[in-house]
Amino acid sequence: MRAIKWLIGVFAALLLFWVALGLLLRLMAALVIAVAVLLTAGVIAAAVYAMIRMHR
Known part of the structure; x- marks a missing residue:
């Protein structure tokens, strides 16, 4: 159970990281x-x- 929660946490962190990176790149x-x-x-x-000045 603990490993699953840890995996979900890592996945969420990676997802947030990619979203932040995408926004940063867009900016x-x-x-x-x-x-x-x-x-x-x-x-x-x-x-x-310059053109206007040359014509005068």
Whole structure:
């Protein structure tokens, strides 16, 4: 009986660990995407600004 409870405990801990890891990876991915989008927007804005300045 004790071994079964221990196994269930280990399984639950592993499950929690994997869920936490998945959430962390998802957050990291979201952060990377957000940074990439911001960088792209910055580069585009700089290019547009440079074009406008050149035309004047």
